[in-house]
Structure formats: structure tokens, C-alpha cells
Amino acid sequence: MSTTALSNRQVRLAKRPEGLATRDNWQFTTEPVSEPGDGGVLVQTLSLSLDPAMRGWMNEGKSYIAPVEIGAVMRAGGIGRVAASRNPAFAVGDMVFGTLGVQQYASVAKEEIARSGLAKIDLAAGTIGQWLNVLGMPGMTAYFGLMDVGEPKPGDTVVVSGAAGAVGQTVGQLARIKGCRVVGIAGGQAKCDWVVQELGFDACIDYKAGPSAVREGLKAHCPKGVDVYFDNVGGEILDTVLAKLARGARIVICGAISQYNNTTPVQGPKNYLSLLVNRARMQGMVVFDYADRYHVAIAELSGYLRDGRMKSREDVVEGLDTFPEALTRLFTGANFGKLVLKVAD
Amino acid sequence: MSTTALSNRQVRLAKRPEGLATRDNWQFTTEPVSEPGDGGVLVQTLSLSLDPAMRGWMNEGKSYIAPVEIGAVMRAGGIGRVAASRNPAFAVGDMVFGTLGVQQYASVAKEEIARSGLAKIDLAAGTIGQWLNVLGMPGMTAYFGLMDVGEPKPGDTVVVSGAAGAVGQTVGQLARIKGCRVVGIAGGQAKCDWVVQELGFDACIDYKAGPSAVREGLKAHCPKGVDVYFDNVGGEILDTVLAKLARGARIVICGAISQYNNTTPVQGPKNYLSLLVNRARMQGMVVFDYADRYHVAIAELSGYLRDGRMKSREDVVEGLDTFPEALTRLFTGANFGKLVLKVAD
Numbered sequence: 001m002s003t004t005a006l007s008n009r010q011v012r013l014a015k016r017p018e019g020l021a022t023r024d025n026w027q028f029t030t031e032p033v034s035e036p037g038d039g040g041v042l043v044q045t046l047s048l049s050l051d052p053a054m055r056g057w058m059n060e061g062k063s064y065i066a067p068v069e070i071g072a073v074m075r076a077g078g079i080g081r082v083a084a085s086r087n088p089a090f091a092v093g094d095m096v097f098g099t100l101g102v103q104q105y106a107s108v109a110k111e112e113i114a115r116s117g118l119a120k121i122d123l124a125a126g127t128i129g130q131w132l133n134v135l136g137m138p139g140m141t142a143y144f145g146l147m148d149v150g151e152p153k154p155g156d157t158v159v160v161s162g163a164a165g166a167v168g169q170t171v172g173q174l175a176r177i178k179g180c181r182v183v184g185i186a187g188g189q190a191k192c193d194w195v196v197q198e199l200g201f202d203a204c205i206d207y208k209a210g211p212s213a214v215r216e217g218l219k220a221h222c223p224k225g226v227d228v229y230f231d232n233v234g235g236e237i238l239d240t241v242l243a244k245l246a247r248g249a250r251i252v253i254c255g256a257i258s259q260y261n262n263t264t265p266v267q268g269p270k271n272y273l274s275l276l277v278n279r280a281r282m283q284g285m286v287v288f289d290y291a292d293r294y295h296v297a298i299a300e301l302s303g304y305l306r307d308g309r310m311k312s313r314e315d316v317v318e319g320l321d322t323f324p325e326a327l328t329r330l331f332t333g334a335n336f337g338k339l340v341l342k343v344a345d
Numbered sequence: 346m347s348t349t350a351l352s353n354r355q356v357r358l359a360k361r362p363e364g365l366a367t368r369d370n371w372q373f374t375t376e377p378v379s380e381p382g383d384g385g386v387l388v389q390t391l392s393l394s395l396d397p398a399m400r401g402w403m404n405e406g407k408s409y410i411a412p413v414e415i416g417a418v419m420r421a422g423g424i425g426r427v428a429a430s431r432n433p434a435f436a437v438g439d440m441v442f443g444t445l446g447v448q449q450y451a452s453v454a455k456e457e458i459a460r461s462g463l464a465k466i467d468l469a470a471g472t473i474g475q476w477l478n479v480l481g482m483p484g485m486t487a488y489f490g491l492m493d494v495g496e497p498k499p500g501d502t503v504v505v506s507g508a509a510g511a512v513g514q515t516v517g518q519l520a521r522i523k524g525c526r527v528v529g530i531a532g533g534q535a536k537c538d539w540v541v542q543e544l545g546f547d548a549c550i551d552y553k554a555g556p557s558a559v560r561e562g563l564k565a566h567c568p569k570g571v572d573v574y575f576d577n578v579g580g581e582i583l584d585t586v587l588a589k590l591a592r593g594a595r596i597v598i599c600g601a602i603s604q605y606n607n608t609t610p611v612q613g614p615k616n617y618l619s620l621l622v623n624r625a626r627m628q629g630m631v632v633f634d635y636a637d638r639y640h641v642a643i644a645e646l647s648g649y650l651r652d653g654r655m656k657s658r659e660d661v662v663e664g665l666d667t668f669p670e671a672l673t674r675l676f677t678g679a680n681f682g683k684l685v686l687k688v689a690d
Contacts, residue, residue, distance in 0.1 A: 253621045
């Protein structure tokens, strides 16, 4: 196939947001697609992963990864199909995962292949949605955050916030499979019902049910305290869980979605001295550190998907042009399941 | 010796303080000393340990240890001399450590001996002051907090707050002995000079030198970031150190002296997401958990005292009646070294 006649629609960062990003923060561009150079690969984007971490990448300043520069195509992981290849490791038609960016075509030069994490995927192990969810970054985050940092033991009480979200759904199901008692925290009755009835959590607390819903819920569902808390949200919920820790508890700091759009300083956990009283720890994790063991997690998790012990739910939004509003859904809690932007069939 | 003619002066908690305790919070009582019952021991208090944790024991509510009840003799660890004994494990004249309370004589019943941690000490291993400092609870806290929770490696940069205090002085010297680069944080030039010139810290930051002294000091003295932070103070200093963590850093939460007299909520560390970015952890510890290994730490630390690799400094205040004002010195930073209340020779 000749690719030179194709055009590449792109979403670029126009200016850094204060608070929630709006359409003004983005610029839409269209460029011709160029043939890959020697050793390079051209990938057609099929579906992109929309993640809370993207909000952090839009900020200036040092973090675990460089910020997206003004004018650059927005960073995003996704699944695509190889459209042209001058690299013997990739053939036209191969399905691949990688940091494709918010654009219709990603031309990945030879020297960028490793950095963009470009790798073939097997659709026999999971659907495209599952490869962006349980078998993708959210699933890897859940697996290594829970197993390596949370260190759950059978019988432990594991609490996870953002329980119906991409990371939370896998954390909870994996903890259940490992023999833990699992309590989710999610926004709204529909998400809570799904988490309990479909995913088999022992309980789920609707944090939107009232100002003391989380405190009362933890009291009811965690009578022996919380052994592992997998925190995706930060803020008040983190503080409330800190007040209910069991001796020797482990808190996994995976994210703090409640704080990402702050225009005021981040809310520090004022109950952090519960760590002292309970000899507990709070530890941060970044999924990329576990890249050399992704294959282990994928093998285990795809087994659970196959035998039905684990389910996954994706919330698919269609069309590259809807990206600005789609991303916002993460921060308002409008998404129900792993948020995916479908760019092409 | 007949002990029935002796009187026992005591300091009791009269009411719970809000903020800093004053003389109004205490009640002085005098009781006759009674002979110990079968299996019991009567101990004459010689010196008491005054510690920041005592402020926490004065509050109502659940913590790692029960609060001191209103009207009860204030809890305190100390060194004493056995004045009468009906227990074969203790002879009159033996020097002992234990939870004696703020009083001239502690009558320890048979069933309370274990709970009060009553144990003979050997003055060949250290002076009474050292047994309340390096070889006592502060030293044990420093040893297990640093070694078990901080896990320092040779070449690591270790930062300790309250560096001239009881715990801090041993943390820093032990870290130096273990091959780390050690940076203290203390209040005032005199303490900083002592820590560097006498204890051999690589540097010490005077947090009272100006509003950005800690930030600038860490920048100057920790060019590769902070690998281990041993936190005795909490508050702004914890937040400032969080912003300078190295990848994989360990924060030992030992105390938060800056927050103990708060009448407003504890200040949560708003930079806690640095734990995520740096894959770092923050972990609390309580020294009592290590009681079965105190002998290991005492053997090692007394060796360092003997061969001169470790020094200790006690700040001795005399007289049981000065207790209320002496305790306050901890929170104003007026003490220089481990604060000891000398009750008798």
C-alpha cells in the first residue's frame, strides 16, 4: 500500500491548562503521511488509551517523565496496525501497542521504536479494548502496584479507590483472586453495583452518597481495618482511609486524580501520622519500572480473562476530534470503565 | 532498709492540655511509700527521660499506647535504683531501667514488671545519661528506625531533622558509621556547629536561619537528592525534604514534634506525590516493636561509645518539681541534646 496519499490528523498541545483542560488547550493539525525511513515503521492508530496521567504530562516541570512540549502531538499509548514497515521485526498488518500519540498515523523512526515501547500484540490473548485495559498500562499498573508494592496476603482487607476505573477494576479482581477481602470506592450506585455484582468485590462504597459515606462505609466493611489501600484518587478519600489503617498496612500511591486539576496546592494527607501509629507505609509506584516483567503479568492476567475469573469493561468514545471532551470525562467521573478513544476500525 | 518512712512525691496529669502544656495541667501529690508485695520491686527514681512522645500520651483517644488517665501519675521511662525487693530477679542496689513514672519512687507489682519493661542495666556500658539516650529509647528508636525502616546503603545521602536531639544525634552518627553522607537539620547555629564539628555530620542546616534555609541547604548539601530522610519534626520541613527526594527514597516517620501542640489539624505533607514520582516510601515506626532486639542494638552502640566513634549529649534539668517547665523545653527547642530530668543522685 502506498501511504503517501494519506493525511494524518493530529491533536497537539496548544497551551498548558490551569485546572481542567478545555478545547482551547488543543490545536488540530493535518499533515501528509510520509513513508518510514530505514528501520522505521508507520502505524495506523486504531484505539488510544485515555488516562489520568495525561493531565500530568501537560504540566511544565520535572516529573517521572518529560512534559509534552507546547506544539507537540499529545502523548498517548495506543493500539495500531502496521501500515508500512522498513523494519524486519514488523510486517504490514501486524497489530502493535506503543506510544502512538493522539494522531491517525504514527511514523516511528528506527531509533524511537524502543522508547515508544512498540511491540506486537496477540489478539488471541485479548481484544483491542482489553489490550488497552487489563493487558495494557492500567492492568500492568494494577498488577505490579498491588503485588509488588501492596504485597497482599490471603485474608487481607484490600481497599481500592476508582474501583470501576481502569486500574481499580483489575486491582480489585486480582486481590479477590489472591484470596483477599476487597472493598471498592467508586462514584455512584451504578458503578458500585457493577463492581460487586459483576466483578465480585465484597463491597463497594459510593463516595458520592454523602459527606460521611466513605467513613461509614469503611467502618461497616473493614471491621479489622485496612491492610492494603490502593490509592488512585488522593484528597479526602486518602485521608479517610488513613484513619482506618490496620497495623502494618501498605498504601500504594498510584495516582491522585482528585488533585490533578487543582489550581491550589495539592491537599496533603493530614492523617499521615496514622502511618506511625500503625507502623504502616505509603509508597509510590510508576508502571514503567516493571517493563521487563510485563510479559509475566500479561500471561497471568490473560489466563484469568480466558477462564472467566476476570472481567474488563471499556468505555469507548469514537473519533479523534472528540479527544478534548473525552479526556475531561476522566476527571468528572463520567467514564464507566477504562476510557478508550476509537480512532479507526 | 525500711522504706515505710519515705514519702513519694509525684506528678499527676490534672487536665488534658490544648496546645502546649502548662503548670495548670499538672498536680503534685505526696504519698507514703509502701513496701512491695510478693514478687514486687520498689525503685527509687534517679533520672527520667523527657520525650516528645509524652505530649501524645497526654491526649485522649487511641494511639499506639493508651493515654495517661486524668489523675494518674504521668508516664515516663527512667533509671532507678532498687530500694526494696521481694523478687529474686532484682536485688537492693541494682540499677534498673523501666517505666517508672514522674515520681520519686515506683512500686512495681509482680504482674507489672514485664509491662513496665523493668530490666537491670550495666553502668559499665554507659552512664545513666547514656542509658537514657544512646542506649535507651532514643537510641533504640534511632537504631531500628534507621537500619530497619530507612535501610541505608553506603554512599546514600541521609538527612535527619532534630539532628541535635536525642534520636537525631544517634541517627546521624550511626548513618556516618555505616558509610553514608549525613546532613542534619537543627535549630540554631550552636546545634549545627556541634553536630558537624563534634559528631562528624557532613553538614547541618539551621532551619531558623530564614524561610528558605532548608530548601537552600538541601540544594547545596544534597546534590543527588535525599535517599533516606529520618523525620522527627513533620510540618514544613517534611514537605521541603519531600521535594528533594532521590529515586527510591525511604522516609522514616518517627515523630512530628512541630505538630504535637497543634490546636488546628495536623499539616499534611502536600508534596506527598513526590513519593509517586520518585518511587519512594514513607513508613512509620514505633520502637516498642523491636524490644526483642534491643540487646543487639545496645551491644553495637555501646561498642561505638567505648571506642569513641559515637558521642552523646544530654541536657540535664534537676528536680522533680521542675518537670512542667522542663518538658516544655522540648517543644520550644530550648533543649540541646537528650533532655533528662534528674530526680535524685
